[in-house]
Amino acid sequence: MSHVGNPYLMKQLNRSTILGLLRERGPLSRSDIARLLNISPSTVTRIVSELIEEDLLCEKDETAEPVSGIGRRPTLLRFNFLARLVIGVDIGGEKTTGCVADLQGAILYRGTVPSISDGDRSKSLPSLLDFVEELIEAAPVPRDKIRGIGVGVPSIVLGRDGIVVWAPALGWRDEPLKRLIEDRFGIPTFIENDVNLATLGESQFGVGRGIRNLVSIFIGTGIGGGLILNGELYRGQEGAAGEVGYMVPRPELLAYSYHDRFGCLEGLAGGPGVARRAREAISGGAKTSLDSGNGDLDALTAKQVFQAARDGDALAQEIVTETVDYLAEAVANVACTLNPEMIILGGGLTQSDDLLLEPIRERVRRVVPFLPKIVLTQLGGDAVLYGAIALAIRATREDISVQGAVA
Numbered sequence: 094m095s096h097v098g099n100p101y102l103m104k105q106l107n108r109s110t111i112l113g114l115l116r117e118r119g120p121l122s123r124s125d126i127a128r129l130l131n132i133s134p135s136t137v138t139r140i141v142s143e144l145i146e147e148d149l150l151c152e153k154d155e156t157a158e159p160v161s162g163i164g165r166r167p168t169l170l171r172f173n174f175l176a177r178l179v180i181g182v183d184i185g186g187e188k189t190t191g192c193v194a195d196l197q198g199a200i201l202y203r204g205t206v207p208s209i210s211d212g213d214r215s216k217s218l219p220s221l222l223d224f225v226e227e228l229i230e231a232a233p234v235p236r237d238k239i240r241g242i243g244v245g246v247p248s249i250v251l252g253r254d255g256i257v258v259w260a261p262a263l264g265w266r267d268e269p270l271k272r273l274i275e276d277r278f279g280i281p282t283f284i285e286n287d288v289n290l291a292t293l294g295e296s297q298f299g300v301g302r303g304i305r306n307l308v309s310i311f312i313g314t315g316i317g318g319g320l321i322l323n324g325e326l327y328r329g330q331e332g333a334a335g336e337v338g339y340m341v342p343r344p345e346l347l348a349y350s351y352h353d354r355f356g357c358l359e360g361l362a363g364g365p366g367v368a369r370r371a372r373e374a375i376s377g378g379a380k381t382s383l384d385s386g387n388g389d390l391d392a393l394t395a396k397q398v399f400q401a402a403r404d405g406d407a408l409a410q411e412i413v414t415e416t417v418d419y420l421a422e423a424v425a426n427v428a429c430t431l432n433p434e435m436i437i438l439g440g441g442l443t444q445s446d447d448l449l450l451e452p453i454r455e456r457v458r459r460v461v462p463f464l465p466k467i468v469l470t471q472l473g474g475d476a477v478l479y480g481a482i483a484l485a486i487r488a489t490r491e492d493i494s495v496q497g498a499v500a
Contacts (some may be wrong), residue, residue, distance in 0.1 A: 107132060107140055112149065116196075120153050122167035124352030126333035141170060174199070177240040179489070180228050180280075181481030182210060183287065184221065184246050191224060194482045195230045197239075198298050202231045204479075212263035222277055229278065240489040241281040242274060243481035245290040249332050255284035283488045285326075288335065290480025291470075292319025293326050297439050297483035300471035306433045307468070310337055310423065311440035320431070336429065338363065342419050362419040364442055367395035369414050375494035379444045399445040399466040413448055420449065421456035428461045440469030 110130055112309055115121060118129075127134045144150040153169040174197040182191040185208055192203035206224050208372060210216040230383060232239055248260040255271020275284040285293075292309040295301040300310075305324045311317050318335035320327040327334050339356030341347055346357045361368045369402065371383060372390045383393060383401050401409035424436055454467050472479050 099497060102139070106135060108144070108284065108453075111137070112144065112172065113151065115144055115170060116469055117467070120169035120171040122169055124167055128152065129458070130427065145170075145377060149173055162165070174194075175234075177238050177489075178232050178234055179231070179240055179482055179485035180225065180242045181226065181478050181485060182221075182228075182242065182244045183477040184244065184260075184263070185287075186247060189221060189224060190478055191228045192478060193228055193239075196486055198479065198482050198486070202228070203304045204231070210326055213330075217263045217454040218265070218268070219482075220275070221425070222274065223280065231281075236278075236280075237474065238279055240483035242278070242280050243290070243483070243485035244274070244282065244487070245271065245285050245477040245481050246270065246284060247287050250284050250286050252328070252332060255282065269457040281489060283307045283484050285480070285484055286317075286319075286332070287480075288317035289319040289326055289482060291327065291439060291472075292321055292335070292437070292480065293474035293483050294476045294480030295439075295470060295479070296321045296324075298472065299476065300437060300468050302434055304435050306431070307437060308335070308427050308433045308436040308465075309433060309437040310420075310440040311438060312363065312420065313440035314362050314364050315355060316440075320433075323429075337423050337472065340423050340426065342422055356387075358419060360421075362416050367398050367416055367442075368393045368410060370415070371398050371408065374408055374412070379408045382406045383409060395442060397446075399448055402448060417449060417452045417456065421453045424453055425457045425461050428457060428463070428465050432463055433465050435466040435468060437468055437470055439473070439476060442486060443469055 109147050111126055114126060114129060121129070123137050124134065126132070126141070127137045130289045137365055141150060144154070149172070150170050153171055174195040176199070177196055179194055179350050180191065180384060181416045182189065187208055188205055189203045189208045190203065191475060192200045204224070204227065206220065211221045227464060229236060229239060245263060247258055248265070249258045250256065251258060254269070257265045257268040259271050261268050271282050271284045277489070288309070288311050292307070296304065296307060300308045301321065305321070307321045312401070316338035318337040320335050336356065336361030340358040340363065342358055355363060355366070361370070370392055375381060375383060375390060381401070382404070383397065383406065398409050398412055402413040427433070427436060438450065450467070450469060456468065458464055470476055
């Protein structure tokens with residue numbers, strides 16, 4: 094069915110276009126808008142007046158110089174990023190951080206609570222809902238001005254239904270988190286895997302701004318990744334795109350079943366994998382400063398292994414070198430498969446970037462003819478939170494654009 098000449102659709106399109114222009118390039122005058130968008134001045138004036146009334150646009154105090162150098166200065170308009178707010182939530186295994194942000198991503202309020210109250214996982218979901226209520230109450234606007242809630246969870250998420258498939262740290266399996274939050278608060282809610290959101294956060298607000306094709310690899314207890322392709326988050330058929338922790342770095346590992354625990358790569362190069370390889374070497378008789386002599390190796394951490402490598406311990410240096418090899422192989426494979434402009438490394442293990450970043454770059458440089466930029470996360474521990482903000486803003490942008498566009 095043709096929509097040519099449909100007044101409602103034309104108005105909706107003009108509203109959306111004007112808002113988008115001012116969001117990206119404002120402040121601008123009404124005449125600037127008409128000229129840049131090739132819309133009649135009368136149409137611009139009418140729509141701008143409505144958008145000002147809805148508080149989506151506001152007039153700046155200063156004015157622009159007249160084009161001719163004489164006459165009255167035109168008033169400049171800007172997008173009102175405080176007209177509507179969003180909520181972002183990052184649910185971790187130990188703590189949950191949430192915030193209230195404006196439509197530019199500026200955080201106005203933030204708070205943190207334990208993800209599991211009193212060590213009781215059965216309380217984790219009620220506690221989350223109470224925390225979201227706290228964030229809504231902290232917002233400096235009425236509840237109906239909160240456009241959306243973005244939530245990052247350590248789990249594969251089933252698409253638009255927002256079902257958390259399995260989050261072991263929280264005890265959630267097949268949890269309809271989107272429905273539960275929306276039923277209680279009546280605010281559109283969007284659930285996403287935490288590493289996907291960290292990638293989106295870096296793309297929108299961090300080191301990946303302006304990059305249309307990038308990959309992130311986050312290395313911590315596990316290893317996960319996220320993909321931005323042609324400017325959009327790519328999730329894959331089952332929502333599991335970017336799960337680089339399941340890469341197989343050695344052919345003999347194909348004989349084992351890993352997917353019910355850690356993936357092959359993360360079982361070797363994630364934090365627990367690094368510590369496990371050190372413990373096995375020490376138990377096999379390797380001499381190292383990591384062996385305290387009291388026989389308690391269970392508490393050994395990857396952080397300790399990396400520090401011992403800095404201090405010159407031969408075993409620790411060998412394990413770190415192996416870890417770099419495993420990670421560089423994954424980065425090289427991703428670079429060859431997707432040819433991204435940038436690969437971002439993040440997560441707890443990258444706090445040892447002095448032992449990881451440049452060695453990974455050097456190894457990848459040797460084997461990949463089209464080398465992407467390999468960089469560290471800019472947002473650090475806030476990457477997921479900013480991704481949740483970006484998700485809520487993106488998902489509700491069209492709602493803001495069409496509000497009030499009545500025929």
